Amino acid sequence: MKNFLSLFILLLILLTGCGKKVEKDSLEKIIEKDEIVVGIKSDSKPFCYKNVKTGKLEGFDIDVAKYVAKDILGNERKIKFVEVTPNKRIEAITSGEVDMVIATMTVTPQRQYLVDFSAPYYIAGQTAVVKEDSDIYTFSDLKRKTTIVVLGTTAEQNIRKIIPTAKIVGYKDYKSAFNALLQGKGDAMSTDDTIISGFINDHNDYRILKNRISQEPYAIGIKQYDDQKLKKTLDVIVTRMKKDGTVKELKQKWHLK
Numbered sequence: 395m396k397n398f399l400s401l402f403i404l405l406l407i408l409l410t411g412c413g414k415k416v417e418k419d420s421l422e423k424i425i426e427k428d429e430i431v432v433g434i435k436s437d438s439k440p441f442c443y444k445n446v447k448t449g450k451l452e453g454f455d456i457d458v459a460k461y462v463a464k465d466i467l468g469n470e471r472k473i474k475f476v477e478v479t480p481n482k483r484i485e486a487i488t489s490g491e492v493d494m495v496i497a498t499m500t501v502t503p504q505r506q507y508l509v510d511f512s513a514p515y516y517i518a519g520q521t522a523v524v525k526e527d528s529d530i531y532t533f534s535d536l537k538r539k540t541t542i543v544v545l546g547t548t549a550e551q552n553i554r555k556i557i558p559t560a561k562i563v564g565y566k567d568y569k570s571a572f573n574a575l576l577q578g579k580g581d582a583m584s585t586d587d588t589i590i591s592g593f594i595n596d597h598n599d600y601r602i603l604k605n606r607i608s609q610e611p612y613a614i615g616i617k618q619y620d621d622q623k624l625k626k627t628l629d630v631i632v633t634r635m636k637k638d639g640t641v642k643e644l645k646q647k648w649h650l651k
Contacts, residue, residue: 420617421466421624424493428467432459433478433486433495433615437569439592440648441498451475454588454648455496458515461640462496462614465631479567481546484508487615494628495615498586500548511613512628515635516650518586519606520549523575526599530582533607536560542571542580549585552608575600586610588650595649 424430434442434455442453460470478486483499486492487509498518501511522541524530530539537559543550545564553560563580565571572593575583582603583590590602614628635641645651 419623420493421627424466424624429472429474430459430463430466430494431474431476431492433483433492433497434459434475435480435497435568436477437567438498438589439595440650441588441592443592454516454644454650455498457644457647458614458635459496461635462494462628462631465634466627479546480544481566483546483615487617490617493616494624498589498612499615500586500610501613502548505615508618509615510618510625511615512625513632514611514613515632515641516588516612518588518610518612520552520584520608520610521587521590521606522582522584522603523590523593523600524582524603526601528581528601530603532603532605533557536582536584539581540579542574542583544568544571544585547585548608548610553584556607591650 418426434451436442436444436451438453438455440453442451442455444450445452459473459475463473464470476486476492478492478495478497483495483497484505487495499511500518501514505511522530522533522536530536533556536557538561540561540563541553541557542563542565543553545566550562550564553562563574565574568585568589571583571585574580576597587602587606594600594602614632616624616628
């Protein structure tokens with residue numbers, strides 16, 4: 395009886411093990427569904443914005459996403475874009491709402507505790523934008539001024555750290571933040587120079603401060619741990635983009651330095 399019971403338990407364990415499904419990694423899931431779900435921001439010209447004439451998404455980040463889709467799936471159109479705000483990007487990745495985020499997302503040690511990143515595809519720098527006739531010329535001039543930021547960004551963190559006496563007003567997205575600046579709700583708005591350049595192109599009565607207070611390496615954000623195949627694939631793709639001249643061409647296309 396004892397031997398029979400032991401044999402029964404062993405058989406049960408073996409059957410349970412055989413029936414257990416192996417969880418697929420993110421790269422395998424992407425290939426299986428034949429589509430990449432990409433989190434983007436639509437208010438970050440020239441990196442991502444909606445063309446008012448066509449209604450289509452355009453920009454540097456959109457072109458990067460298309461390059462990735464073509465490399466992995468053989469077709470740049472096999473993308474589903476999902477809009478995310480800066481403070482919702484990590485949640486979108488960890489919850490599985492998106493396969494990856496390509497949205498001017500800076501690599502930071504804090505974010506690396508929560509998500510993984512590809513190799514950086516662009517290096518930006520944080521600065522600020524003010525009215526042309528403003529008396530603000532350096533970041534030290536912001537000490538007793540009102541500075542507009544987008545919540546959940548490295549720009550917000552940097553301003554709070556570097557200029558603790560500055561009055562900070564936060565908004566959930568860049569459109570709201572820039573509108574607040576236009577309405578005079580702040581003396582300056584601080585974010586990456588790449589995003590500000592898109593705003594300046596449409597508002598030549600504003601100017602950018604000359605100095606930069608940080609380096610902001612933009613990379614593709616993905617889920618941690620189970621995405622090592624995807625991470626390695628994206629690293630190879632980003633390296634190829636740099637070597638084959640794609641990054642340089644995109645900088646010229648979108649008027650970036």
